[in-house]
Amino acid sequence: MSWTVGELARLAGITVRTLHHYDRIGLVRPSARTSAGYRSYDGRDLDRLQQVLVYRELGFPLEEVGTLLDDPDADPAAHLRRQHRLLRDRLERTQAMVAAVEKEMEARTMGISLTPEERFELFGNGFSDEYQAEAEERWGDTDAWAQSQRRTSAYTKEDWVRVKTEAHDVQHRFAEVMRSGATADSAAAMDVAEEHRQHISRWFYDCPPEMHAGLGRMYVEDERFAATYEQVAPGLAQYVSTAVQANAGRQG
Amino acid sequence: MSWTVGELARLAGITVRTLHHYDRIGLVRPSARTSAGYRSYDGRDLDRLQQVLVYRELGFPLEEVGTLLDDPDADPAAHLRRQHRLLRDRLERTQAMVAAVEKEMEARTMGISLTPEERFELFGNGFSDEYQAEAEERWGDTDAWAQSQRRTSAYTKEDWVRVKTEAHDVQHRFAEVMRSGATADSAAAMDVAEEHRQHISRWFYDCPPEMHAGLGRMYVEDERFAATYEQVAPGLAQYVSTAVQANAGRQG
DNA sequence: GGAACAGCCTGACGTCGGGTCAGGGTCAAG
DNA sequence: CTTGACCCTGACCCGACGTCAGGCTGTTCC
Numbered sequence: 001m002s003w004t005v006g007e008l009a010r011l012a013g014i015t016v017r018t019l020h021h022y023d024r025i026g027l028v029r030p031s032a033r034t035s036a037g038y039r040s041y042d043g044r045d046l047d048r049l050q051q052v053l054v055y056r057e058l059g060f061p062l063e064e065v066g067t068l069l070d071d072p073d074a075d076p077a078a079h080l081r082r083q084h085r086l087l088r089d090r091l092e093r094t095q096a097m098v099a100a101v102e103k104e105m106e107a108r109t110m111g112i113s114l115t116p117e118e119r120f121e122l123f124g125n126g127f128s129d130e131y132q133a134e135a136e137e138r139w140g141d142t143d144a145w146a147q148s149q150r151r152t153s154a155y156t157k158e159d160w161v162r163v164k165t166e167a168h169d170v171q172h173r174f175a176e177v178m179r180s181g182a183t184a185d186s187a188a189a190m191d192v193a194e195e196h197r198q199h200i201s202r203w204f205y206d207c208p209p210e211m212h213a214g215l216g217r218m219y220v221e222d223e224r225f226a227a228t229y230e231q232v233a234p235g236l237a238q239y240v241s242t243a244v245q246a247n248a249g250r251q252g
Numbered sequence: 253m254s255w256t257v258g259e260l261a262r263l264a265g266i267t268v269r270t271l272h273h274y275d276r277i278g279l280v281r282p283s284a285r286t287s288a289g290y291r292s293y294d295g296r297d298l299d300r301l302q303q304v305l306v307y308r309e310l311g312f313p314l315e316e317v318g319t320l321l322d323d324p325d326a327d328p329a330a331h332l333r334r335q336h337r338l339l340r341d342r343l344e345r346t347q348a349m350v351a352a353v354e355k356e357m358e359a360r361t362m363g364i365s366l367t368p369e370e371r372f373e374l375f376g377n378g379f380s381d382e383y384q385a386e387a388e389e390r391w392g393d394t395d396a397w398a399q400s401q402r403r404t405s406a407y408t409k410e411d412w413v414r415v416k417t418e419a420h421d422v423q424h425r426f427a428e429v430m431r432s433g434a435t436a437d438s439a440a441a442m443d444v445a446e447e448h449r450q451h452i453s454r455w456f457y458d459c460p461p462e463m464h465a466g467l468g469r470m471y472v473e474d475e476r477f478a479a480t481y482e483q484v485a486p487g488l489a490q491y492v493s494t495a496v497q498a499n500a501g502r503q504g
Numbered sequence: 505g506g507a508a509c510a511g512c513c514t515g516a517c518g519t520c521g522g523g524t525c526a527g528g529g530t531c532a533a534g
Numbered sequence: 535c536t537t538g539a540c541c542c543t544g545a546c547c548c549g550a551c552g553t554c555a556g557g558c559t560g561t562t563c564c
Binding site for chain 4: 004005020034036038039
C-alpha cells in the first residue's frame with residue numbers, strides 16, 4: 001500500500017507543504033518516487049510520520065525529533081513509553097492550570113482578589129512548568145519523585161510561601177559565605193549545605209547525603225539549575241555544588 | 253511598585269527580548285519610561301502580561317491575543333471563563349492522546365496493528381467523518397496488512413517464548429475462572445486480572461491500575477482486541493474487561 | 505571620583521516551521 | 535484532447551522571538 005502526498009496529508013491532518021518540508025530536511029522521506037517524480041509513502045513512512053507528529057505536538061524541535069527517531073538504541077516501544085510519560089506530564093500541568101483558573105474564578109466570585117504576584121506564581125512559569133518537567137525527566141521513576149509528588153500535592157499556598165522563603169534564605173546564606181571568602185569545602189559552607197539537604201528532606205523527599213551529592217553535581221552540569229544559582233551570585237552554582245558534595249563526604 | 257525589563261522577565265520566566273518584542277508590537281507596553289529611557293512596568297502591566305502569557309500558552313497568535321485583551325466588552329471574568337474552557341479542551345485532547353498512545357502500546361504487545369487512519373485519528377479529528385468512507389474503502393480488508401506489519405522487538409526468541417507462554421497462561425486462567433462460574437468481579441477473577449497487569453508491566457511497559465482499566469474498556473470496545481479473547485472462549489472479552497476494571501477499582 | 509561591571513537601550517540580521525504564490529508537468533474522466 | 539484535480543520545484547514571506555553589535559546608565563567598591 002502506498003500514498004501520495006495529498007492523501008497522506010489528509011490522513012494525518014497536515015498540509016502538503018509540511019510533508020515537502022519534512023522531506024527536504026530529511027525528517028520523513030518517502031520511501032519511493034514514481035517515474036514522474038511523485039512522492040510515494042509506504043506503511044513504514046506513515047509509522048515514522050506519526051512518531052514525528054507526536055513529538056512535534058509535545059514541543060520538540062524537528063531536528064531533535066530526527067535525532068531521537070534515528071537513535072538506533074531506541075526501539076518503537078521506547079518511544080511510546082517516552083511519549084506516554086511526556087503526555088502524562090502535560091496532563092498534570094494542564095490540570096494544575098485548570099485548577100488555578102478555577103481557584104481564581106472562585107476568589108473573584110467571593111470578592112477576594114489575589115495579588116498579581118500570586119497569580120504569576122500560579123500561572124507564570126518555572127516552578128510548575130520547567131522545574132517540574134525537568135525534575136521529572138531526571139527523577140521520573142524514583143521513589144524520591146513519587147514521594148515529593150505525594151507530599152507537595154497537599155501543600156497550601158501558605159506552605160509554599162514558607163518553602164520558598166526558606167529556599168531563598170538558604171541560597172543567600174550560601175552567597176554570604178562565599179563572599180566572606182570561605183572555601184566551598186570549609187565547615188561554614190558545609191553547614192549551609194547541610195541546611196539545604198534538610199530543607200529538601202523536610203519539604204520534598206527524603207534526601208540522604210549520597211543523593212544530595214548527586215543533586216550537587218547536577219547544579220553545575222545542568223545549565224538551567226546552574227542559572228538559578230548564578231542569578232543570585234556569579235560562581236555560586238559551582239560553589240554550592242562543591243559544598244554539597246563536600247558535606248556529603250563529611251557525612252558518609 | 254515598578255519593575256525593569258530584567259526583573260519582570262525573571263518574574264515571568266521569559267526573556268528581556270520577549271518584552272522588547274511585546275513592547276514594539278504594542279502588546280504589553282510599559283506604562284512609563286525613566287528619564288534615561290528605561291522601561292518601567294507597573295502592576296497593571298504585569299497583570300496584562302500574565303493574561304498574554306496564558307493565551308500564548310494556549311496557542312493564540314499574539315495579534316489575536318491583543319485584540320482579545322483590547323476588547324472593551326470583555327471583562328477579566330470573561331477572560332477567565334474563556335481560558336477555563338480552552339484549558340479543559342486541551343485537557344480532553346491530551347487525554348485522548350494518552351489513550352491513543354496506550355492503545356498503540358497495547359496493540360504492539362498483542363501483535364495487532366492499528367490502521368493508519370486510526371493512528372492519525374486524534375490529529376485530524378474534525379474532518380475524520382468526511383474521510384471515513386474513503387478510509388473504510390481503503391482498509392476494508394486490513395488483515396493482510398496488519399499481519400505484515402507485525403512489530404519488531406528487542407526480545408530474543410527465548411524471551412518471546414516465555415512471554416507468549418505466560419500470556420497464554422493468563423488467558424486460560426481467565427477462561428477457567430469464568431467457566432467455574434465465578435463472576436467477573438469476584439476475587440478469583442480479579443486476582444487473574446492482577447496477574448495480567450503484572451504480566452504487561454513486566455514485559456512491556458509500566459501499567460498502573462488506572463491504565464489497566466483503560467485497556468479493559470478497550471477490550472470490548474475494539475473488536476480486534478475483543479476477537480483475541482473471544483477466540484479463547486466466547487464471552488471472555490467482556491469477562492476480562494469487567495475483571496480488569498474491578499481489579500483496578502480494588503487497587504485504587 | 506573614577507573604574508568596573510551589570511543592566512538598559514536601539515537597530516539589524518538569523519532561525520524555525522512552515523504558508524503562499526509562480527511556473528510548469530501528470531493523469532484519469534469525459 | 536481538453537478539463538480539472540493533483541504533483542513538482544523554486545522562491546519569497548511570516549510570526550515570534552534569538553543573537554549580536556555598538557553605545558548609554560547606574561551602582562558599587564576602592
